[in-house]
Amino acid sequence: MSTHTSSLTWPAPGATPAAFTYATYSRDHVVTWGTGRTTEVSAAPEYKGNPTLPNPEELLVGALSSCHMLTFLAVAARKGLVVERYTDNAVGTLAKDERGVLCVTEVVLHPVVTLAVPVDAATLAELHAQAHKGCFIANSVRMPVRVEA
16 A cells, blocks of 8 residues: 655746636646655646646546556566557547536547567557556546557
């Protein structure tokens, strides 16, 4: 077991205060991770956020992509397979679910993996299945997370 922390500060340090109305308040804030590193974050542009900063939805998609990759690397290494390169262009969809609630309804991962010794498609699919099953973040969310390798 382990514990992971973050803290956030709003408004972001140095932000210019504006009248506090829905149309005018700044969505920019700073997240400090348990490591001590900080990240400037905002809402998605569709929700009056700063388009130059990551938003919570992107961070969720990135966490799922990162977790799958890290688990894939562990699975491959334990099997003696050498991964030379791993890329992913993950996509998350924000929509209303069956309850009519706006949420991230799906995340699709598109990993492309280069192994030192190529394997067949069935073996690669099994590696991804094991990675998906072992991914802590995918195991923590209720929306489907698909892997389209």
